Structure formats: C-alpha cells, structure tokens
Amino acid sequence: MDRRKFIKSAVAGSSWLLASNHLKGVLPLQAAAARPAASGLSRVEARYYDKLPDREIKCRLCPRFCRLGDKERGFCGVRENRDGKYYTLVYGQVASYNLDPIEKKPLFHFLPGSTAFSIATAGCNVACKFCQNWEISQMRPEQVKSRYLPPDSVAEAAAKYNCPIVSYTYSEPVIFYEFMYDTSLEARRKRLRNAVISNGFINPEPLTELIKVVETIKIDLKAFNQDFYTNYVHGELKPVLESIKQIARSKVWLEIVYLVIPTLNDRPEEIRQMARWLKAEIGPEYPLHFTRFQPMYLIKNLPPTPVSTLEKLRQLAMEEGLHYVYLGNVPGHPAENTYCPNCGQMLIERYGYTIKKINMSGNKCRFCHQIIPGVWS
Numbered sequence: 001m002d003r004r005k006f007i008k009s010a011v012a013g014s015s016w017l018l019a020s021n022h023l024k025g026v027l028p029l030q031a032a033a034a035r036p037a038a039s040g041l042s043r044v045e046a047r048y049y050d051k052l053p054d055r056e057i058k059c060r061l062c063p064r065f066c067r068l069g070d071k072e073r074g075f076c077g078v079r080e081n082r083d084g085k086y087y088t089l090v091y092g093q094v095a096s097y098n099l100d101p102i103e104k105k106p107l108f109h110f111l112p113g114s115t116a117f118s119i120a121t122a123g124c125n126v127a128c129k130f131c132q133n134w135e136i137s138q139m140r141p142e143q144v145k146s147r148y149l150p151p152d153s154v155a156e157a158a159a160k161y162n163c164p165i166v167s168y169t170y171s172e173p174v175i176f177y178e179f180m181y182d183t184s185l186e187a188r189r190k191r192l193r194n195a196v197i198s199n200g201f202i203n204p205e206p207l208t209e210l211i212k213v214v215e216t217i218k219i220d221l222k223a224f225n226q227d228f229y230t231n232y233v234h235g236e237l238k239p240v241l242e243s244i245k246q247i248a249r250s251k252v253w254l255e256i257v258y259l260v261i262p263t264l265n266d267r268p269e270e271i272r273q274m275a276r277w278l279k280a281e282i283g284p285e286y287p288l289h290f291t292r293f294q295p296m297y298l299i300k301n302l303p304p305t306p307v308s309t310l311e312k313l314r315q316l317a318m319e320e321g322l323h324y325v326y327l328g329n330v331p332g333h334p335a336e337n338t339y340c341p342n343c344g345q346m347l348i349e350r351y352g353y354t355i356k357k358i359n360m361s362g363n364k365c366r367f368c369h370q371i372i373p374g375v376w377s
C-alpha cells in the first residue's frame with residue numbers, strides 16, 4: 001500500500017491497529033538517541049510517587065494510590081517499584097500509532113478537519129468490560145508489540161505527516177503520563193497542539209501540570225452513577241467529575257463523551273441528572289457526545305444502542321440547556337452536525353469523520369455572528 005492509500009484508509013478509521021506496520025521504515029527513528037532497555041521496557045523514573053519505609057512506594061498519579069513493595073507493579077501494569085524507586089516501563093514504548101481525523105476522537109470544536117498523529121502504549125488504570133481497545137489497554141507491556149518512539153521522534157513524525165495535532169489516545173494516557181508530558185513539550189516546540197483522550201481518572205496535582213502543556217482534553221464520562229463505575233469500569237465516578245471541573249476552569253478545551261450502553265447506563269433520569277450537573281458545574285457550552293455502543297470485549301450479550309434511544313437522550317440533554325449535544329457512531333445522522341444555538345443554522349456539516357461544509361467566519365456563526373466556543377484556528 002502506498003502512503004496516499006494508507007492515509008486514506010487510516011482516515012476512514014478502519015485500520016488503526018495495522019497502521020503501525022504500514023508506517024514501518026518511514027518514521028524518523030534515527031532521532032531515537034536514548035535506547036530502551038533490552039527487555040523492551042523503559043526504565044525512566046516515574047513522577048508523582050512517595051518513597052515509604054522498607055522500599056515500599058505509593059503512586060500518586062491516579063486515585064488508586066497503589067501502594068507497592070519492591071518488584072511490584074501498580075494496577076495499570078506499566079509502573080514498577082525497583083528497589084524502592086518507581087519507574088514507568090512504557091516511556092517511548094508505542095504500541096499503536098496512526099493518523100486519525102480529529103473527529104474520530106471525537107473532538108468537534110477543535111480544529112475541525114485536522115489530522116492527529118495518535119499514539120498509545122499498553123496499560124490502563126481502569127478495566128472497562130466494554131473497552132474497544134482492550135488488546136492494548138488490558139495488556140502488560142510485555143504482551144504487546146511496541147516500537148520505541150521517544151518524544152522528539154513522535155513530534156518529528158507528526159510534523160512530517162503534516163499533522164497539526166499529537167493525540168494521546170486508544171489506551172489510557174494517564175498511565176503513560178511522563179511520556180505524554182514530555183512529548184507534549186516536544187510537539188509545542190514544533191508548533192503542534194496536543195489532544196488528550198482520557199477517562200479523567202487522574203489526581204488533581206498531575207492534572208494541574210498536564211493542563212499547562214496540552215491544548216485539549218476529551219473525557220469519557222462512562223455513566224453518572226457509582227454502581228456502574230464499580231461493576232463495569234472498576235473505577236470511581238467522583239474523581240472523574242472533579243477532573244471535568246478542573247479542566248473547565250482552565251484554558252484547555254474540553255469535550256465529553258458518554259457511550260450509551262443499552263440497559264446499563266441509558267436511564268433518562270440519569271441522563272437528566274448528568275446534563276443538569278454539567279450545566280451547573282461547567283456551563284452549557286462544552287460539547288457532549290452520546291455515542292452508540294457496539295457489542296464487544298466482555299459485553300457481547302447486548303445489542304447496539306437503538307438510534308431512537310440516542311435521539312431521546314440528546315433531546316433530554318438539550319432540554320436541560322446544553323447547547324452542543326452530538327450523536328456519534330451513527331454516520332449520516334443530522335445530530336453529527338453543529339448548529340448555531342442562537343439562530344439554528346447549520347454551522348458544520350459532517351458525515352462520520354468527514355467535514356462536508358463549514359459555515360463559520362472564524363469563531364462566529366456566519367449567519368447571526370454568534371460566538372461558537374472552541375478552538376477554530
């Protein structure tokens with residue numbers, strides 16, 4: 001496959017796991033000055049941990065606060081205590097990379113039509129039973145094929161492929177925090193932007209620092225009740241809500257995605273509560289995407305979300321006052337488009353991940369000049 005065909009197929013969103021093979025040999029690996037350990041695991045000291053007596057450590061990166069003895073790893077499987085010092089094992093260890101339209105993340109109010117150079121390592125700090133990237137997220141670094149791409153090589157590759165954005169995505173970028181942070185700085189040096197696609201399960205202190213070096217964060221809000229987080233995510237809702245509030249208070253652009261799973265998190269009352277909470281805590285302007293579930297991983301016994309359910313939930317969220325509520329994984333649906341909340345005109349027409357038309361002048365509606373929140377240039 002030649003480069004043009006590859007980019008076309010990648011943009012169509014059909015082959016991201018294969019993409020790394022297609023890119024082999026053309027990425028600027030010569031920029032990789034520091035080599036990883038022979039094991040294929042990195043040995044870079046982790047940030048956000050406390051040293052405890054008897055060579056124990058406590059990780060402070062995410063709300064799990066894993067407490068570990070010598071040679072033990074945290075829940076995420078990619079951070080290890082070696083003799084009382086804590087290391088990230090996945091710094092520069094890229095398990096998947098691809099060129100994605102930013103609409104695939106989905107981010108709809110952030111440089112529409114742009115391509116993001118997207119990377120992930122193995123590992124995750126939660127364990128969603130419906131994970132669509134479980135082949136890397138639920139694996140330890142030894143269980144996946146990785147390729148060594150340090151931060152400067154990632155930024156160089158993104159620039160080479162004319163991607164204005166580097167995206168940290170697929171698995172959970174919080175668990176490769178050090179790699180993501182340093183890559184963001186390298187990307188900024190090349191005047192690229194950084195997009196973090198996260199579950200929001202991170203502590204306030206590392207999030208405060210991350211916010212200083214990235215331009216946008218998309219948070220997957222997986223439900224609006226703790227029971228779902230306990231039974232299907234193996235995580236906690238409250239810290240995620242705190243992250244959403246913290247990001248909204250910053251200058252970083254925020255969008256929220258809610259994957260609607262039939263019978264598990266699709267109760268209208270729950271959605272109303274969530275929409276009310278979002279409006280009260282962060283305002284009506286941040287986009288909310290309801291996306292369609294497809295049976296996968298450990299939840300194969302449920303059908304895809306009926307489109308009528310998605311439409312009903314969107315209606316409820318808009319009744320509660322949210323201005324930009326989208327539907328995802330329903331190509332061709334009118335709720336993929338952006339409409340002006342003032343005059344109702346269509347501002348951005350989409351089909352799947354493709355932009356068909358933009359009716360905006362800068363950051364304003366072309367018809368009534370209403371300012372549309374987002375990052376448009």
Ligand code: SF4
Pocket residue numbers: 059060061062063064065066073074075076077079124125174175
């Ligand atoms: S980042 Fe990993 S090791 Fe640290 S607290 Fe979270 S799950 Fe545990």
